[in-house]
Amino acid sequence: MRLLLVEDEIDIQRFLRTSLEEAGFEVEAAMDGKTAEKLAMDAPFDILIVDLGLPDQDGISLILKLRQLGVRAPVLILSARRSVDDRVRGLEQGGDDYLTKPFALAELLARLRNLLRRNSPPASEATRLSVLDLELDLLRREATRCGQILQLTQQEFVLLEYLCRNAGRVVTRSMILDKVWGMRIQPDTNVVDVHIYRLRGKVDSPGQKPLIRTLRGVGYVLKDR
Amino acid sequence: MSSRTAEPILHSAAWRISLWATLAFACGTLLVFVFLHQFVADDIQRRSDAWLSGEVEVLGDVAEQTPKNALYDRVVGEVAELASKEVPNRDSSAGASNDSVFFLQTSGDGALMLWVGAGRGLTNLKSIQANRILPGTPMDLRIPGFGVPFRVAATRIYDGSYIYLGLSERDQLRVLGNLRARFILLWLLLVLLGFGIVFFTTHRMLSLVRRITDAASRIGHSDLSARVPTSARRDEIGSLAMTLNHMLDRIENSMHQLHTITDSLAHDLRSPLTAIRGKLEVSLSAGSSVDQVEPIVAVIEELDRLTEFLNKSLDVAESKADALRLSRSRIDLDELLRIMIDLYEPSMSERGLQIRLQSGGPLIIEADEAMIHRMIANLFDNELKHLPAASTINLLLKANSGGASLILEDDGPGFDLEVLPHLFERRVRGRESHGHGLGLAFVDAVARAHGGTARALNRAQGGARIEVTLPLLAHDQTNGVMTPFHSAH
Numbered sequence: 001m002r003l004l005l006v007e008d009e010i011d012i013q014r015f016l017r018t019s020l021e022e023a024g025f026e027v028e029a030a031m032d033g034k035t036a037e038k039l040a041m042d043a044p045f046d047i048l049i050v051d052l053g054l055p056d057q058d059g060i061s062l063i064l065k066l067r068q069l070g071v072r073a074p075v076l077i078l079s080a081r082r083s084v085d086d087r088v089r090g091l092e093q094g095g096d097d098y099l100t101k102p103f104a105l106a107e108l109l110a111r112l113r114n115l116l117r118r119n120s121p122p123a124s125e126a127t128r129l130s131v132l133d134l135e136l137d138l139l140r141r142e143a144t145r146c147g148q149i150l151q152l153t154q155q156e157f158v159l160l161e162y163l164c165r166n167a168g169r170v171v172t173r174s175m176i177l178d179k180v181w182g183m184r185i186q187p188d189t190n191v192v193d194v195h196i197y198r199l200r201g202k203v204d205s206p207g208q209k210p211l212i213r214t215l216r217g218v219g220y221v222l223k224d225r
Numbered sequence: 226m227s228s229r230t231a232e233p234i235l236h237s238a239a240w241r242i243s244l245w246a247t248l249a250f251a252c253g254t255l256l257v258f259v260f261l262h263q264f265v266a267d268d269i270q271r272r273s274d275a276w277l278s279g280e281v282e283v284l285g286d287v288a289e290q291t292p293k294n295a296l297y298d299r300v301v302g303e304v305a306e307l308a309s310k311e312v313p314n315r316d317s318s319a320g321a322s323n324d325s326v327f328f329l330q331t332s333g334d335g336a337l338m339l340w341v342g343a344g345r346g347l348t349n350l351k352s353i354q355a356n357r358i359l360p361g362t363p364m365d366l367r368i369p370g371f372g373v374p375f376r377v378a379a380t381r382i383y384d385g386s387y388i389y390l391g392l393s394e395r396d397q398l399r400v401l402g403n404l405r406a407r408f409i410l411l412w413l414l415l416v417l418l419g420f421g422i423v424f425f426t427t428h429r430m431l432s433l434v435r436r437i438t439d440a441a442s443r444i445g446h447s448d449l450s451a452r453v454p455t456s457a458r459r460d461e462i463g464s465l466a467m468t469l470n471h472m473l474d475r476i477e478n479s480m481h482q483l484h485t486i487t488d489s490l491a492h493d494l495r496s497p498l499t500a501i502r503g504k505l506e507v508s509l510s511a512g513s514s515v516d517q518v519e520p521i522v523a524v525i526e527e528l529d530r531l532t533e534f535l536n537k538s539l540d541v542a543e544s545k546a547d548a549l550r551l552s553r554s555r556i557d558l559d560e561l562l563r564i565m566i567d568l569y570e571p572s573m574s575e576r577g578l579q580i581r582l583q584s585g586g587p588l589i590i591e592a593d594e595a596m597i598h599r600m601i602a603n604l605f606d607n608e609l610k611h612l613p614a615a616s617t618i619n620l621l622l623k624a625n626s627g628g629a630s631l632i633l634e635d636d637g638p639g640f641d642l643e644v645l646p647h648l649f650e651r652r653v654r655g656r657e658s659h660g661h662g663l664g665l666a667f668v669d670a671v672a673r674a675h676g677g678t679a680r681a682l683n684r685a686q687g688g689a690r691i692e693v694t695l696p697l698l699a700h701d702q703t704n705g706v707m708t709p710f711h712s713a714h
Contacts, residue, residue: 102495
């Protein structure tokens with residue numbers, strides 16, 4: 001996977017490159033819009049990360065210019081701005097995504113994967129999801145573990161489904177809030193954790209191997225191994 | 226334009242101004258007429274008196290010089306007849322029978338000697354004797370059987386008899402009546418025309434003022450790009466609009482500077498925060514031992530809190546300057562609340578709190594969804610942090626004339642009395658509170674940015690009550706502010 005990282009802060013660029021390479025991306029980095037254009041023209045990329053505040057031009061102008069030049073790869077926009085620009089919303093609707101700084105690495109990786117998945121030809125929509133001995137019937141909205149039906153509320157089912165779709169990968173609290181409840185907020189209290197504890201109480205009954213793991217300071221992961 | 230223009234016209238200033246101006250004008254012209262009328266009436270009176278006096282003198286002379294024989298009656302009667310045909314102001318349409326003039330001669334002891342006029346003249350004689358008409362200036366005389374009084378002049382001739390000449394005031398009154406009728410008609414027309422002109426001009430001028438008011442009131446808390454309509458004329462109203470627009474230019478400019486400052490502040494703080502957080506995360510994933518992980522995780526959590534604090538601080542700062550930027554859409558407040566309650570309910574029941582929503586069904590408002598999410602999260606976080614176990618939170622959502630109203634009530638200890646008046650200010654929190662003390666300030670900020678209000682008080686029966694109102698529609702964006710008029714930009 002070839003990734004173009006357009007970010008002018010050298011510190012951020014450095015740690016992003018490290019963790020992205022660790023995650024298996026082949027990373028090319030640019031400090032400004034000019035270099036980014038040149039790199040994008042030289043060889044195609046699968047995905048782009050563009051910071052909005054570039055020294056020579058606005059990140060959005062760069063994205064629009066690249067689109068004009070025929071770059072079709074999805075873009076993850078990084079923004080240190082406070083309010084989400086309407087133009088960013090426009091791009092978001094066009095299939096790209098945005099993330100405000102500072103962000104959790106797990107979230108960045110998850111959003112990148114999401115963008116790549118969205119861009120690849122859609123697999124036929126599965127009606128069943130299974131992770132180890134956990135099975136979800138998406139049509140009947142029913143979850144079973146070791147053949148035993150779990151008594152889940154509607155909301156808990158949606159949460160479990162989201163964890164299953166991202167099995168083996170870290171999801172952060174803000175990702176859960178965004179995808180399950182549809183809101184970008186950062187509560188002062190542990191509202192998401194309580195939902196996870198409850199779900200865990202139902203999914204990981206005593207004597208069974210725990211599936212939902214907490215990664216402190218990062219988020220949660222549904223184990224698939 | 227907007228609903229404001231549809232106000233009853235009777236309440237408009239233009240109506241009042243025109244009414245008073247017309248009243249003054251009508252009174253003035255009426256006064257002039259009364260004066261004129263009096264003058265004309267006096268003049269007519271004077272002329273007919275002069276005629277009467279002259280004629281009665283002539284008739285006296287004729288009567289004196291005519292020998293008292295069989296021809297006397299005919300000669301004097303003839304002369305009197307002739308005189309009656311020269312009556313001033315005579316209505317030519319009155320026909321041949323002449324009842325507007327009479328001539329009467331009595332002997333010294335009051336017996337009727339000669340009568341020229343309509344009828345027998347006896348009633349005339351009686352009235353004359355009853356009113357004691359004396360030679361000299363003509364006098365008014367009412368005679369039974371006649372609607373209008375007569376003007377009568379008398380003279381005494383040498384043989385001791387009296388001659389009376391009477392002229393009906395009918396013609397005189399008719400002339401004055403005509404004059405009055407015409408004037409009233411003319412006066413009404415003038416007054417109506419005057420009212421029309423005054424109303425039209427003031428209404429036009431004031432409608433400019435009203436448009437400016439409309440536009441200015443629509444230039445809301447978050448939209449400063451609009452301008453009030455200006456007119457091409459350089460009159461007082463034109464310069465009012467220009468001045469307002471210049472003022473708006475300056476406000477927009479300083480607002481823009483404020484945004485630039487907060488944006489660059491946010492940017493300058495967020496970039497290092499991003500770098501620090503990223504580096505910490507990288508070191509975390511490098512398979513370190515539990516002893517090392519613990520402090521790193523704690524630092525990351527602190528960093529996240531710091532970031533959220535930074536965001537809220539800047540939002541509150543901007544909103545205090547009425548400069549919070551919104552990106553509005555139509556949202557169903559009822560549905561939004563249900564989802565948020567769904568999110569918070571487990572945490573609340575975990576702490577022994579109950580939350581109930583009372584709502585009249587879907588309630589659509591035009592608002593920034595993310596801001597409303599954050600506002601309600603703040604309210605709920607606040608309750609979670611401060612309420613003792615076994616408390617109940619009641620949420621009431623309803624639409625009223627002021628917009629959507631969201632009332633949150635609990636049966637906890639309520640707000641500290643010393644804190645209550647400053648609840649919506651920055652960095653205020655109760656003694657037992659933890660957090661930045663920005664929560665309720667942020668709630669107020671979001672409500673204000675949407676053109677709404679937030680109020681907090683302690684309930685009489687104990688517990689806190691927070692009421693947030695939000696307008697249903699953002700009128701500063703739905704209606705074009707730059708209506709058909711000449712626009713400044």
